[in-house]
Structures are given as structure tokens and as C-alpha cells.
Amino acid sequence: MKHAEEIAERLSYLGGEPTTKPDPIFIGKSLKEMMKQDKRDEENAIELYKEIIKRAREGGDETTARLFRKILQDEEEHHDFFISILEGM
Ligand SMILES: [Fe+2]
Numbered sequence: 001m002k003h004a005e006e007i008a009e010r011l012s013y014l015g016g017e018p019t020t021k022p023d024p025i026f027i028g029k030s031l032k033e034m035m036k037q038d039k040r041d042e043e044n045a046i047e048l049y050k051e052i053i054k055r056a057r058e059g060g061d062e063t064t065a066r067l068f069r070k071i072l073q074d075e076e077e078h079h080d081f082f083i084s085i086l087e088g089m
Pocket of ligand 1: 042074
């Protein structure tokens, strides 16, 4: 939620309009299935943010690149968290 706010603020500053439509929510049949999906979601977010950082830097937008590097670090921590949980299951 904090990330969404930061991204929305940046988008707004750049003249864009953030979407308010959330993606559909995945409901797993088991806790393990849900943890696996969470891990995949983190992996997809990591790939997306790396691409955004690359494009921002190519466009000379250091502020957006810095914002997404900070968010990327958080996502890598979340990813690590889900890996640890899954290893213990
Ligand atoms: Fe995350």
C-alpha cells in the first residue's frame, strides 16, 4: 500500500494517472499454494521493477529509478521471506 502511494505520487508528478483498479485476487486451496503464489507475485514484481529502473535510467529519470530501486529492495526482502516460509513447510 505504501509502495502504491509512492508510485501514484510519482506518476501524478510526471503527468500520468494511476489506475485504481486492483488485479483480481488469487485464493489458493491451501496455505502452501497461497505462499507459492505470493512468491511468484514477488518474482513478477521484481522483474517489472528492474525493467522500470532500466527504462527510467535510459530516459534520464534518476528520481523514478531511485524510487523503484528502494521498492525493489523491499520486494526482494518479501521474496526472501516467502522462500523461508516455503522451506519450513
Ligand atoms: Fe512485496
